[in-house]
Amino acid sequence: MVTGGGDGIGRALVMELAKQGMHMAILDIRKAAAEETAEACRDLGVRSLAASCDVSVCSEIEAAAERVRAELGPVNLIWGNAGLGIAEGITTAKREALRWMYAVNVDGLIDTVRAFVPQMKAQDGWRWVGITGSMAGLVQISDGGPTAYGATKYAGVGIAEALRAELAPNGIGVTLICPGTVNTRIWDGRRARPDRFGGPQRAPEAAGERWRTIGMDVDEVAAVAIDGLRAGAFYVVTPEGPEREAMIGERAARLREGVRMTPTRPGASREPRWSGQ
DSSP: OEETTTSHHHHHHHHHHHHTTOOEEEEESSHHHHHHHHHHHHHTTOOEEEEEOOTTSHHHHHHHHHHHHHHHOSOSEEEEOOOOOOSSOTTTSOHHHHHHHHIIIIIHHHHHHHHHHHHHHTOOSOEEEEEEOOGGGTSOOOTTSOHHHHHHHHHHHHHHHHHHHHHGGGTEEEEEEEEOSBSSSGGGGGGGOOGGGTOOOOOOGGGGHHHHHHOBOHHHHHHHHHHHHHTTOSEEEEOSSHHHHHHHHHHHHHHHHTOOOOTTSTTOOSSOSOOOO
């Protein structure tokens, strides 16, 4: 089962899994897109189900989970992929836009897991949870970048790490894919915005130029993600270039530089608690 499976990374994940013989349930807020992906899966010889589902509405996720289990049987793999981005920061975005993004990227991910995982715990055999994160959830971009979006993706990384620890005793694995810029239509996410958050709005094609210019091929990113899952990897990180890759090491170095010991901690020196800048 893949949320947001109608296009972008979600569709690419669905098609890669279908090629490897998995029956697929495709959830998407746009039913027509989900149906199109499901039909492409059937052409590959696997069973598939398409369901309209807004992951920001818990009852819709729960209803979809019941339908998937009823029509396809026990679910061995769920992939929380549905997500969206806005270009503004936490202090500059409209509150309505922030609420929509957090309802999908954070609450929607949690509710998706809660709708499917309890039943997975009762099953035997191979079971896995995949989560589509982002490089923006590992290294925040400043200077006017989409910082509010990055904060939601940091939350996604935390949710994935929590699930990894929580589900290990049940024998359920977790894989987190953190891609850099991918050539998808994430820049036009408002085309499917629910009325309660302001309604649909299309972005001009020019808004997607950056994604088309530097974005990685979505099918290649999905193939790398599934390879990581098959290998049992937790982190699968695909930066779009060496500069973005270097940011991971830079962040790790800043974390190490920020470590300070309290004077009374065993093994700590009596040096000042803070020195330098």
